[in-house]
Every structure is written in C-alpha cells, then in structure tokens.
Amino acid sequence: MKTKITLLALMLFLGFNVVNAQQNQECMTKLSIFSEYAKAKNYNAAYEPWMFVRQTCPKLHLAIYSQGEDILEYKIENSTGADKMNYINDLIKLWDERQVNYGSKTKKGEYAAKSCQLMYDNREMLNKTDEELYNCFDEAFKADRENFKNPKSLYTYFSLMVDLFDAGKKTDAELFNKYDDVVEKVQEEISNYSEDLNKLAAKEEAGQSLTSKEKSYKKYYESYLNAYDQISTSIDKKLGDRANCENLIPLYTKDFEANKTNAVWLQRAAGKMSEKECTDDPLFFKLVNAYHALSPSANSAYYLGILKDKEGKSNEALKFYEQAVSLETDNFKKAKLNEKIGDKLRKKGSYGSARTYYGKALQLNPSNGRPHLKIADMYNRSANNCGEDNFSKRAVFWLAEAEALKAGRVDPTLKSAAAQSAASYKAKAPDKTLIFNKGNQGETIKIGCWIQRSVTVPSI
Structure with missing residues (x-):
C-alpha cells in the first residue's frame, strides 16, 4: 500500500x-x-x-x-x-x-505618483474627489519623498492642496507648509540636475567635445530643468495672494510661542516673510533672532543681513550676507546666496560690486543664466555714463549683447528671453554706417567707469 x-x-x-x-x-x-x-x-x-x-x-x-x-x-x-x-x-x-x-x-515615490496622476487626469471618469486624489499624492510623497520627483505630479499635488484650501478643507498653516514642502523638493531637483549639467558645461567651456551619450544626457538635464522652471512659476501663480502679509503675519504671530524652539518652523516662517516682503513687521525681527539664536546658519545670517539693511546699516548687512555665504556648504545654495547679494547691490546702484557677486554665483553654478542677464541689464543702464563719445557709449551695448547671449547658451530655461534681450541690445549698438564713418573696424575699445571691460569693433 x-x-x-x-x-x-x-x-x-x-x-x-x-x-x-x-x-x-x-x-x-x-x-x-x-x-x-x-x-x-x-x-x-x-x-x-x-x-x-x-x-x-x-x-x-x-x-x-x-x-x-x-x-x-x-x-x-x-x-x-x-x-x-x-x-x-x-x-x-x-x-x-x-x-x-x-x-x-x-520606486514607490515614482510609481505611486504615476498612479495618482493617472487617476487625476481621468478624475471625472473615475469619479474621484479632490480629497481622495490629494490623499493619494500625499501618501506617495510621505512614503518616498526622494523618488517623488515628477514635475507634473509635484504641481498637481500642490494644486489640489490649494483647491482644498479654497473649499475650506485645509487650513492656512497646512497650505503654507505644503507649499514649502513642494518648493523645497523642486529646488532639490533643480540643484541635482544643475550639478549634472554644470559638469558637461565645464567640459564644453574647456574646449572639449561632448560624446553622443553626453549630448543625450545634456538634453535630458535641460528638459527637466525647463519643466521644473515652468512648474515653479505655476506653483507660485497657484498660491497667488493667499500667502500675502495680511495672511502670514497673524498666522505666524499666533503660532510663534508654540514654535519658537522649532528651527524648521522658524526658518520657513522667516523665509516666507522675506520672500513676500513682509520684513517691515516686528514679527520678522522676532522670527530671525529666535532662529539665529537657536540654529545659526546661512539662512539666519542672511535674514539678519536683511534686518541691518532695513536699519540702513549697509556695511553691517553685507557682513551678515558674507557670513551667510561662508556658512553655506552646498554650492547650489551658495550660488543662490551670491546672486541674492548681487540683486541687493544692483538695486542700490552698486553695479561693480553686484557684478562681483554675480560672478561668484556663476562660478558655483554656471548653468544658471540669470546673473548674465542681470549683468547685461546693468551694462544697458550704464551705457550713457560709461563712454567718452556717442560711439563708445553705444559700444557698451555689444558687451550687454554678449552677456545676454551667454545666458541663452548656458541656461535652457532662458533661451527665448536671452535671445530677445540680445537682439534688443544689438539694435542699440553702432550700426554698419556708424562703424564705416568711424573707420575703426577690428579695433579694441576700452570701456571705462565701473565696467572696466574691452570690446572689439566688429567688421562690416
């Protein structure tokens, strides 16, 4: 058996x-x-x-x-x-x-977000509510933030939060916290792709040709940087006036005592008030000093610089800005700080100093074309003051054109704007008739005042 x-x-x-x-x-x-x-x-x-x-x-x-x-x-x-x-x-x-x-x-953050996005794109057919869709994205983001990086899904995630806020289903604090979460993630991805693109830009700048594989990677990086640039603008538009001083100040005032030992909350609150130009309110002073006392950092030093600027103490402000740069260890963030300092100096008319900081920003992040456009704008505004005669004054526009063209070459997000600026500056520069009458083709012209640059007269 x-x-x-x-x-x-x-x-x-x-x-x-x-x-x-x-x-x-x-x-x-x-x-x-x-x-x-x-x-x-x-x-x-x-x-x-x-x-x-x-x-x-x-x-x-x-x-x-x-x-x-x-x-x-x-x-x-x-x-x-x-x-x-x-x-x-x-x-x-x-x-x-x-x-x-x-x-x-x-990767859960990638595939869960794809699933949520598919449901969102077909929400009417699937009969999905904003709440259900937001919770889907929120769960994916919290489960695997690192790999939740699709530009479209990041925007949809935040857009749903705004819609729920407008429907009275989310609070001001929830809205602003989610804005910070998403914007920080977008900036991280821009930093990562910029770093990769900068390596290829450095190779090209050194006169080396990119391999076919590197050219493909360059297009890939530029494509994503374009996408993140577009959604950054869209996210700010979607937030709109919901984050204005009238809303921020009472909210942060109410929550200050409960969060005065929370460095992340203090940094985000001070950052939002700085971004929305609510820095005249005494609350900004309280936030910055509490943040700096609790966690001295590049951000807190920068905000202290803003306070000194408000007091009219420009030299002390610059020292804090410099301290902010020295405390920052991330090159992408350090570049942004240098650009911000350049912006402040440019607004004050300190063009030479502003260009110095823009130059530092470009050294740290050469694929960001904005500093080039800002330098070009300063040349444009200075043309009438930085030449000895009509010809040399108008020759300054060749320098402005060259800077604008650089912006378009290095930064995929600025190609169109840079081309328009360059064409505008070129139209103001000496034309063929003026060059012919002057008879100085190929000569080098030294531009004085703060510019201190030379430009070669083109052949006609």
Whole structure:
C-alpha cells in the first residue's frame, strides 16, 4: 500500500513539473512574441500574449511591466467609455503588481505618483474627489519623498492642496507648509540636475567635445530643468495672494510661542516673510533672532543681513550676507546666496560690486543664466555714463549683447528671453554706417567707469 502511495505521489510530482515546464516554455515563447510586437509599437498584437505571460508567469521578466505599461497606455489612448476605464484601472493594477513582483526595481515615490496622476487626469471618469486624489499624492510623497520627483505630479499635488484650501478643507498653516514642502523638493531637483549639467558645461567651456551619450544626457538635464522652471512659476501663480502679509503675519504671530524652539518652523516662517516682503513687521525681527539664536546658519545670517539693511546699516548687512555665504556648504545654495547679494547691490546702484557677486554665483553654478542677464541689464543702464563719445557709449551695448547671449547658451530655461534681450541690445549698438564713418573696424575699445571691460569693433 505504501509503495502505491509513493508511486502515485511521484507521478503527481513529475506531472506537475512537466506541466510547469511546459507553462514556463510557453511563457518564454509568448514573452518573446509580445516583446517584439511592443518594440514595433504593434500594441494590439502584443496584448494577448502579454496578458498570458502576466497572468501565468508574473515574475518571469521586468518587461511584463515596463512594456505592459506601454501596451496599456496605448489601449487607454485609443479607447473610450467603459473600455477606457477598464484599461485605466488595469494600468493602476499593473503598477501594484510590479511593486509586488519587482519591488527592488519599483520606486514607490515614482510609481505611486504615476498612479495618482493617472487617476487625476481621468478624475471625472473615475469619479474621484479632490480629497481622495490629494490623499493619494500625499501618501506617495510621505512614503518616498526622494523618488517623488515628477514635475507634473509635484504641481498637481500642490494644486489640489490649494483647491482644498479654497473649499475650506485645509487650513492656512497646512497650505503654507505644503507649499514649502513642494518648493523645497523642486529646488532639490533643480540643484541635482544643475550639478549634472554644470559638469558637461565645464567640459564644453574647456574646449572639449561632448560624446553622443553626453549630448543625450545634456538634453535630458535641460528638459527637466525647463519643466521644473515652468512648474515653479505655476506653483507660485497657484498660491497667488493667499500667502500675502495680511495672511502670514497673524498666522505666524499666533503660532510663534508654540514654535519658537522649532528651527524648521522658524526658518520657513522667516523665509516666507522675506520672500513676500513682509520684513517691515516686528514679527520678522522676532522670527530671525529666535532662529539665529537657536540654529545659526546661512539662512539666519542672511535674514539678519536683511534686518541691518532695513536699519540702513549697509556695511553691517553685507557682513551678515558674507557670513551667510561662508556658512553655506552646498554650492547650489551658495550660488543662490551670491546672486541674492548681487540683486541687493544692483538695486542700490552698486553695479561693480553686484557684478562681483554675480560672478561668484556663476562660478558655483554656471548653468544658471540669470546673473548674465542681470549683468547685461546693468551694462544697458550704464551705457550713457560709461563712454567718452556717442560711439563708445553705444559700444557698451555689444558687451550687454554678449552677456545676454551667454545666458541663452548656458541656461535652457532662458533661451527665448536671452535671445530677445540680445537682439534688443544689438539694435542699440553702432550700426554698419556708424562703424564705416568711424573707420575703426577690428579695433579694441576700452570701456571705462565701473565696467572696466574691452570690446572689439566688429567688421562690416
């Protein structure tokens, strides 16, 4: 009897292995079939063999999920009504399955945000409320902030918060805290992509050619920097006047006592009041001094500089600004501080000093073209005061044009604005008739006053 049972068990085991081997072989065959169809973008033909492999051998290959995403996105785009809704829900399910079967290759912050975004983009069809969608994004952001970096999803996340605030479902504090969360994340990503782009810019500046792979990376970095630049503007527009001094001051006044030992809260409150130019209020003084006493940092030193500026003590203010730069260890943030100092000096008419700080900003972050445009603007404003005669005064515009062109070369977000500025400056520079009458083609003209630069008269 024992022998019969053993033989039966052995036969069942062998039979199971044979069936399993056959299934695996069929999965491998259909994997190859759907993969080739997907590569050729024949997604309708790919669908059936792909579904077989997905359901039968879900751990067989990552292509089940990477190419399956392409297949379902095609189906969604090319269907309507109930079919479209089914494909949308199936894509969300596919991302969940990927998390289960390929968790180490599925970043939660990335794929959860994609799922939330898909639901948001089809919210009417799926009957999703703003609250449900916000909670979806919020959960993804909190679970994996590092990989929640898609520009569109970051904007949608914040936009939903504003909509909920306007509907009376979120408080002022929740709105401003979420604004800070999202803006800080956007700035981190801009810093990361700028750092990568700066390495390639340094190679080009040294006269070295980029490899084809490096050129592809450059386009990729520039594309994301453009996207983050656009959503930064959109986020600020969406926030609008909701974060004005009339709203900020009573809110931070009310919460100050409870948060006067919370360095993060103090930094964000002081930063928001500085950003919105609420620095005349005594609360700003309280926030800055409490923050600096609790956690001396580049930010607190910068805010103290603002206070000294308000008191009319420019030299003391500059010392605090310099201290802020020395305390900052991150090159991207250090560059921003130098640019801010340059901005303050430019507004005061201290153009030579402003250019020095803009130069420091460019050394630290050469892919930021804004300092070039600001230097060009200072040249433009100084043309009438920095030349000996009409020709040399107008020659200053060649310097302005050159700076504007640099901005467009190094910064993908400024190409259009830089080109317009350069064309404007070029139109003000000496024309061919003036150069011909002067007869100084190819000569070098020294520009005086604070500019102290030379420019070569172009040939005609």
